[in-house]
Amino acid sequence: MSYVAERREEEKERRRHEIIEAAESLYAQKGWDAVTMDQVARKARLSRALLYVYFKDKEDLLFAITERALGELRRRFESAAAGHELGLDKVTAIGRAYVLFQQETPFQFDACSRYHAHQAHQGMPNEVACNAGGDAVMAVMVEALVRGIADGSIRKDVGDPLRVCVMLWAFSHGLIQIAINKSQEIARHGIEMAGLIEEGRAMLRYMLAAPGTA
């Protein structure tokens, strides 16, 4: 390929990035449903029609955002796990990191929620990338689980690590989501969010811990 084609490829990638960043900024600001393609286009300083050259759909654009979010999540999980030796502690740290992820970039957590809630149609290019991203996230958790089973901090009879991983993700996600969205409603019953989440994490730890582990 010629120099030009290469440069063009780069510029295209950069442009793609700019679009995603514009969309993310608006997403963070007003929530995905309230974001229009027109606003994204204006923020990225290009015409609305051009967006459809880079992304098939508004949904496709969302998938791209979600992919980035999952990448960020994997990075956080890795560094959280790296800070501990015992497998069970790694898992606990990952749970904490997930909560932090929600607190620091709520829109990325929201993107994950939508990804979880929306069932896969058929292979949109960016959706496949999302699935890969999700697998990468789970790989980190699975590694921590395997480690924990090996070092004796997690019950041996807990079951297949991959299954447990899916379960943990589902549990944690469900709890954080409800704690966030229904915080007002829950507060009316005298429950504060932070405590609820903390207790949830304790539950999950109890669930995994080998008997006799502190």
Place this chain on the structure above:
Amino acid sequence: MSYVAERREEEKERRRHEIIEAAESLYAQKGWDAVTMDQVARKARLSRALLYVYFKDKEDLLFAITERALGELRRRFESAAAGHELGLDKVTAIGRAYVLFQQETPFQFDACSRYHAHQAHQGMPNEVACNAGGDAVMAVMVEALVRGIADGSIRKDVGDPLRVCVMLWAFSHGLIQIAINKSQEIARHGIEMAGLIEEGRAMLRYMLAAPGTA
């Protein structure tokens, strides 16, 4: 009030019901996002404009549907709990009922998902009704939990029943949702949905069970 006013009130209520039923039917058929107010109107055999006399919004209509769903859920939970003596068994049965609820009327489960995922704005009339419905559902679970703690089938140190209830709902919901929506994706890793959910319920039971309980 005159006879007439009373009759009118009844007809209004009936009409309201018809609208909701029309909407539910379409919801079940094609998913909420694909349902248009025009389709609902046509199915209920009235003009689109009239819908807005009965419901402020499309969202308001969704709240009405969700309220019905939560009512149905409470009914199922009650009859599930009634079939067992031990508190722990009641809780487990409720979990099973939730799965069944999803399988038999997926759209109602979907409505619950949206309700959980969407954070409360401010008091729309039907949204308040939803919150009440949610509380009623939880009351059934809380009763089972209290019973279990009293009869010794559930660990005494499990914590405040209401908190545990919220947690259980969040966990179960999260798991079922992921199992449903990502079943294909999960299957690619050799995990089948039914087993995953079953194992999840076992986990939750382990989490609650008093040591020494079968």
Place this chain on the structure above:
DNA sequence: GCCGTCGTTGACATGTTGTCAATTACTATA
């Protein structure tokens, strides 16, 4: 038989999405 109220609707204004033909910019080649 007339009036007023309530139910009902057609038509409208607004806003959003996705597409296409047409225009512009840019590169390679003679």
Place this chain on the structure above:
DNA sequence: TATAGTAATTGACAACATGTCAACGACGGC
């Protein structure tokens, strides 16, 4: 440098949804 060809970019359009309103019609009360 002029020109032909290719890629980038856009304005304008069609389709469709939502929510609102003024107007119309039916029905009970007087």
